[in-house]
Amino acid sequence: MTGPRFNFQLQHADGGARAGELETPHGKVLTPFFMPVATQATVKGLSPEEVRAAGAQIILSNAYHLYLRPGVETVRKMGGLHKFMGWGGPILTDSGGFQAFSMGPLRKVTDDGIRFRSHIDGSEHHFTPQLATANQEGLGADIAMCFDQCIAYGASEKQVRQAMERTHRWAQECFDTHQASPTGEAAGQALFGIVQGGVFPELRDESARVISDIPFHGYAVGGLAVGENKEQMYRFTSQVANLLPTDKPRYLMGVGSPEDLVEGVARGIDMFDCALPTRVARNGSLFTPEGRVDIAKSRYAEQQGPLDETCDCYTCRNYSAGYLRHLFRAKELLGLRLASIHNLRFVLSLMERIRASILEDRFDVFRRDFLAVYQPADETARQQQKEQWLRTRGG
C-alpha cells in the first residue's frame, strides 16, 4: 500500500443527495460513484485503459472468485491485484458472502462460516470472517467488505433474523481481524460493514444500529436487489441510509440500473456497483437516454450515425450503429467490447452529471428530467434476468 490512508469528506448535500470525496491508498474518488465490476480481475471484455477512459474512478473485484482462481497467494506473489490486472486506481473487493449466497445447494452455512463447493472444480472450501478478511488483505484491496450472510427474498423473519445476527457477529470478527493484522487497518486498507435484515423494517433498524456501532470506514446496504420489487428496494434503502452515520460513505451493493442509481443517490447513497451495464451489453442491450434498446434490431442496419448522438464514448465517437449491429449479428467479439464501453460510459457519465447537479443544488430537477425521459426496462424481464444471473452464481 502506498499513498494516503482512507478518508471521506462530505462536500455538499442537496436534499438527501450527497457529493463528497473519498481518499484511498490508490487515489481520490469523487462521490457519488459507480464501480464497474471486474469479477475475475478484468471488467469483462475491456482493457484497464478502456475502463478508465469510460470514466471509472474505482472498480470492484470479487475475492471469492480470485480465491478460487488464480488464488490469493498467486495474486499476492504477482504484486497484488492492482499490478496483476494493470489497474492503478482504487479497488473494492467483495468478501464472498454474496457469492456464497448465490451458490444455492452447493453451500452450507454454520455459525463459524460458510462451507461450499467450488463452481469450477467442485472442491470443498470453508469461508470464515477471518479468511474472508485475510483474502482481501492478500489481494491488496483499497476497500474490503465484511463477510456477511445474505439471504434469499421470501425467507421467513426467523430465518432472516438468524442470518442477520450471524452477520453481526461476523462483522465484529472481521473488524477485529482487520484491526489486528499488519496488512489490514495498519496498511491503510478500509473495511466496510454491511447492514442486512431482508425486507423486515424492524430487522433493518436493528441491523443498521448494530453495524454502525462498529467504527467501520464505511457502511453498505446489503441484501437488496435480490428479488424484492423496486418500491421495496427504495424504501429499505431510505430507511437504512437515514440510520447510518452522515460522515461515512454509504454503499448500496449490487445496484444498479440507471433509474436505481438516480433513486439511490436521492436516498443518500454514495457508492454503487453492478454487473448489469456490461452484462446486458454483451446481449446487445444498450443504454440510451430513452432507455435500453436492442442493437440487433433491423432499424439500425443502415444507421450511419452512432447509436446515441449525445454520447461521448469511444464507441459512439468512432462507429456507426449500423456497424455495431453488424458485429452483433455476425457474433463478432468486437461488438461485445464496443457495447460494454458504451453502457459503462452511459452509467459513469450519469454519475458525473448527478454529482454536478448536487454541487449546483439542482439534483431534484436533474432527477425529474432524467426519469421523465428514461424508460426503465420491464420489471418482470428485469426480475427474470436477475434470477437467471443469481442461478449462474454471480459471474
Add this chain to the structure above:
Amino acid sequence: MTGPRFNFQLQHADGGARAGELETPHGKVLTPFFMPVATQATVKGLSPEEVRAAGAQIILSNAYHLYLRPGVETVRKMGGLHKFMGWGGPILTDSGGFQAFSMGPLRKVTDDGIRFRSHIDGSEHHFTPQLATANQEGLGADIAMCFDQCIAYGASEKQVRQAMERTHRWAQECFDTHQASPTGEAAGQALFGIVQGGVFPELRDESARVISDIPFHGYAVGGLAVGENKEQMYRFTSQVANLLPTDKPRYLMGVGSPEDLVEGVARGIDMFDCALPTRVARNGSLFTPEGRVDIAKSRYAEQQGPLDETCDCYTCRNYSAGYLRHLFRAKELLGLRLASIHNLRFVLSLMERIRASILEDRFDVFRRDFLAVYQPADETARQQQKEQWLRTRGG
C-alpha cells in the same frame, strides 16, 4: 476512391527475396507484407487502432461473407468498407472463390459460376465472375481478387485441369468486367489474377502462363495450403513465382505460419494473408521466437514478466504471462484480445525484420538464424487444424 491509383515499385532484390512499395488509393504499403484477416469486416477481437498499432499496413476482408451479411449494398450505403469498419488503410478483398470451395456439399460448380447455400440461413446464391467482381467494387476494396475455382488436395489431374481451365475463363471475365466498370479499373481499384493447377507441375506452368498473359495489377498463387505438405507447398510456390512477371506483386494466398512467411519470401513472394495468428491466439497458442507455446500451462502461473521479453506489442509491454494465463483459464474475453494482439505483432514484426534484412542484403542470414531457433508447430497437428478450419467454412 481517393488518392493515387495502384502502383508497384520493386526496390531491391536479395537473391529471390524482394522488397518493394505498393501504392493504393488508401496509402502506401511496404513489401513484403502480411495481411491480418478481417473476414466479417473486423479482425476478430481487435479494434482498427489495435490492428494498426500491431504494425498492419493493409488488411484482408471477405467479399463472400460481407455479401451474405450485412450485404454489399448495405456496406456501400454506409460509405464503403473502409468507413463501415473504421479502417483507413488499404483493404484487399477475397472474391469468394475460396469460401465457395470450402462449402463442401453446399456448393455446385458449373461453367458460369458457383451455386451455393448460405452457411447462415441456407438461402441459395449464385456467384459468377461478374457478380464477384461487382461485389468487391461495391465494397470499395483497394485490391480485388479474381473469382476462381479452388480444388481439394487429392483431386485427379483431370478434375484439377477442368477447375483450372474454368478459373482461366473466369479470370478473363473478371478482368473484362473490371475494365468496363466505372467502379473498377476506372476508380483506381486493382485486380489480381490467381494461378491454380493443384499439385501438378505441368498445370501450374500452364496456369502461370495463361494468367500472367492477362495484364492484372498483381498475381496470386492460389490453391496451396489446402492439405498438401509443406515441401510441396514450397516447391509449387517457387515454380509459379519464377514464371510470374517481376514487375508485379506476387501474393501467396492463405499463408501463413512464421516459417512459411520466411520461406515464401525466399521464393519471391511479396504478399501473404492468413487467419492463423488470430485463430490460434484464441486457443491460447502464442508465438515466441522459439515457436508456439500454450499460455494455459502451469509454468506461466506466476511469471511476472511478459510472455516474450523480446516482444514490443501492447500485451507484452503491459501484462504479465501470469495474468494472461489467468484470463485464459477464467475464459475471459480480454485474454482473446491480448493473445491476438501478440500473435499479430509477432508476424507483422517478422515481416518488418524480413524487409530490413532484404534491403541490407542479409536475408539469407536472417532466414537461417530465424529458422534455427523457431520450432514450427507439429505438421500433423497443423494439417488437422487446417482441415477443421476448412470444414467450418473459412470463418
